[in-house]
Amino acid sequence: MDRTTVDWHGYIPAVTTPFTSQGDLDLAAWDEQLEWFAAEGLDGVVIAGTTGEWYTLTATERATLFTHAARRVRGRYTLLGGCNAYTAAAAIGHARAARAAGLDGILLTPPPYVVPNARETIAFYEEVSTAVDIPLCVYNWPRGTGVDLDTETLTAIADLPTVVAIKNSTGDFGGFVRGLVALHERVRYFGIPTDAVGAALMRGIGGDGLMGAGAVLGRDHPAFFTHLAAGDEAAALAVGARDRVLMRAWFTPDYGPRFASAPAILKHALTLRGVPAGHPRRPLLPLTAAEAEQVHATLAELGLVS
Numbered sequence: 001m002d003r004t005t006v007d008w009h010g011y012i013p014a015v016t017t018p019f020t021s022q023g024d025l026d027l028a029a030w031d032e033q034l035e036w037f038a039a040e041g042l043d044g045v046v047i048a049g050t051t052g053e054w055y056t057l058t059a060t061e062r063a064t065l066f067t068h069a070a071r072r073v074r075g076r077y078t079l080l081g082g083c084n085a086y087t088a089a090a091a092i093g094h095a096r097a098a099r100a101a102g103l104d105g106i107l108l109t110p111p112p113y114v115v116p117n118a119r120e121t122i123a124f125y126e127e128v129s130t131a132v133d134i135p136l137c138v139y140n141w142p143r144g145t146g147v148d149l150d151t152e153t154l155t156a157i158a159d160l161p162t163v164v165a166i167k168n169s170t171g172d173f174g175g176f177v178r179g180l181v182a183l184h185e186r187v188r189y190f191g192i193p194t195d196a197v198g199a200a201l202m203r204g205i206g207g208d209g210l211m212g213a214g215a216v217l218g219r220d221h222p223a224f225f226t227h228l229a230a231g232d233e234a235a236a237l238a239v240g241a242r243d244r245v246l247m248r249a250w251f252t253p254d255y256g257p258r259f260a261s262a263p264a265i266l267k268h269a270l271t272l273r274g275v276p277a278g279h280p281r282r283p284l285l286p287l288t289a290a291e292a293e294q295v296h297a298t299l300a301e302l303g304l305v306s
Contacts, residue, residue, distance in 0.1 A: 001164050003188045003208075006105060006135050008078055008165055010209040011042060011221040012190070014049030014107075016267050017057070017065065018278030025061055027068055029276035034072045036275050040218035043209065043225075044078025045069075046107050048094075050144055051213045053263050054082050056281045062094055066101035079103045080137060086111045088127040095132040105135035107167065107211075115146040118153045129160040137165035137188070137211075140179075142172075143254050151178045158187050167191060167211045171254030180207055194224045194240030199233055214266035216273065217242055217302070242302055249298040260291045268295050272305050 015037070018029035037045055047069055048054045048062045057065070066081050073079055081098030083106045085091040091108055098106050108128060110121045129136060138157050142148035148170050149157070157163055165188035168176050180189050184206035192198040192207045201207055209225050220239045227236035250258055250265050257265055261284045268287050270277035272295070279286060287295065299305040 001135055001162050002186055003164055006078075006164050006188065008080075008105070008137075008188050008190075008208065009043060010225040011212065011215075012044035012046060012078060012080065012209065013042070013212045013215045013221065014046040014051040014082065015213075015215060016263055016270065016277050017048065017052040017281075018276060019053075019281045021279050023279075023281050025064065026276070026278050027064075029278050030065065030068060031072055032276050033270075034069055036218075037215060038073065038076050040215070041222050042077055042215055042218075043222050044080065044104070045215070046080045046082055046211060047103075049082035049107060049139075049213075050084070050141070051263055051266060052082060053281055053284070054084050059090075059093060059097070063097035063101065066098050066103055070102045078105075081106045083108045083128075084112065084139075086114060088124050088131075091124075091128050092131045095128060095134060095136075099132055099134045103134070105137060105164065106132075107137045107139050109139040109141055110145050110147045110149070112145045118150075118156075121147060121149065121153060122156050125157045125163070126160055129162040132162070134162060135164040136160075136162045137167055137190075138163060139167045139169070141167075141169045141255070143169075143256050148172060148175065150175065151182050154179050155182060158183055164188060165190065165208070169211075169255055177201070177205075180205055184208075194221075194236075194243040196237060198224075198240070199228055199236060202228055203233075212243075213262060214270065216246060216266060216269045216299075217304075218273070245302060246298060249294070249301075259294060260287050261285075265291070265295055268292055269299060272296060272299055
């Protein structure tokens, strides 16, 4: 497999998992959320990623989200299953569930908390890639794992048989560009910022889009890449600027939240937009009144709420 095996492109965000106030999966809300993504024209979503609070999900719950989404979406947009886990054996189990459900691929970070070195990280990905025949997107997210995959390590991982894409969410922009230059012809490369720099990178080098979080802006997110593909850079920058407002208000340059937790922020924002995103699951907590007002103020600035 390589980048030509899949057609992944544009905006493919990690989405939230709806829970009831008692902490149970809310599959009715999940259905409505999946339909909203289709109506807004998203290019795909990542299920049970960090934004989806994977660390609170049982293996059965994660498999249920995969199966339910595949049956509901029916090929209307790309579905990737988040398979993050502390061991390769656990990740393989989640990857097999994604394959059985009929998802288009999986997203996988190095094991969080463990902080493996490069040799151990490559061996981790090799074990998963060998065990499960499904397209794999490598997720480089130093904030969440304590490991920043450099270009040499990413190149070695890209040689593995099922690796077709990289989501490079590093705070090291130079490292991001070095990886893009080295690997964009071999694998799909995500993390392109929705601004003039991102437009210049895609025009001059390449790249395939952004795997952001939450999809709070709906159709504005994929529109940045649709307009770029059509050659209308002015229109792309206009909608991309709306994403930058949200990112600056809610997230730090290394993609950490500025206040509360990312799932709580995104779920509150989606709820304000009329999407039944549900509640965060403990240990995360709903926003305080002051935090909720910060989210409301950003959406009001963007004209999405009154």
